[in-house]
Ligand SMILES: C[C@H](N)C(=O)N[C@@H](CCC(=O)O)C(=O)O
């Protein structure tokens with residue numbers, strides 16, 4: 001099975017409601033789609049989100065990186081040589097992690113198809129059903145409370161509450177949600193870099209002293225502020241999770257060795273795809289550190305790949321934040337992974353099992 005062509009397109013799916021974090025507000029998924037075609041007629045699919053505020057990737061940068069730099073290296077490559085192709089993708093250029101992720105996802109999809117096996121089995125197997133949390137966007141307190149109650153009523157047992165906009169209000173937001181859903185859902189906080197280290201410690205002490213139990217606090221301070229992550233981790237009882245501070249395996253090792261975080265959030269758009277996601281999970285497992293697997297604002301194409309990784313690495317990936325598809329107004333994929341509120345299940349179809357993408361608009365070369 002040899003690669004003959006790499007095609008690019010766009011998929012556009014409105015969100016059910018605007019997604020709001022300390023970093024940005026977005027109401028539509030507009031992601032780049034990569035399809036890799038082979039001489040056997042098989043097609044592998046990948047997707048990349050342009051989350052410039054986190055990864056630096058834009059639609060333009062990804063189109064250029066894939067079309068001009070990565071794709072030309074892959075033509076004629078045999079899918080059976082997975083490690084060689086992964087190396088070609090990862091060494092094609094620096095950074096551009098989302099562009100690399102989309103290409104890697106499509107390559108791994110084909111690798112599963114080559115052996116007529118679902119990807120999670122190719123990666124080591126596991127239980128084909130996992131459970132995700134759902135994001136509660138940062139907003140007025142009443143809106144966040146009603147969104148939380150409705151998520152719990154829909155069966156979500158874990159809520160990822162976005163904060164980081166206003167420290168005083170953030171504490172009130174979390175207390176109000178806690179009072180409304182106590183005993184019905186676990187609460188995770190994600191400040192998306194919105195606090196200083198001192199503010200984070202102050203807020204967490206206010207919540208801990210008020211008896212608000214939180215499962216974890218994600219990325220309280222700026223991505224580059226590893227000393228700040230450590231300052232918070234050293235002073236609060238709630239486990240601290242690194243998201244924007246960690247992209248690749250080397251950063252994970254540094255963070256763990258400095259004891260700057262208790263948990264690592266792995267996202268394919270940060271790692272550059274599946275190969276480094278697995279490497280990070282294996283490193284974390286060696287250190288006895290748990291991981292979450294997360295996503296950006298993505299549809300069920302790239303999130304499917306994260307689901308397969310989560311299943312195969314469930315010994316160390318103990319927390320799942322793969323709610324992208326649940327936030328979408330519709331699922332553009334035929335086949336693939338099934339997202340039913342908090343429950344995500346994979347089929348036994350080869351690779352990612354994607355048959356077609358509705359509303360896909362090709363980009364001409
Ligand atoms: C969608 C997911 N629950 C999430 O919150 N992901 C990111 C932010 C993604 C984005 O801004 O597109 C996170 O910070 O964890």
Ligand SMILES: [Mg+2]
Nearest residue numbers: 190218219243
């Ligand atoms: Mg986060």
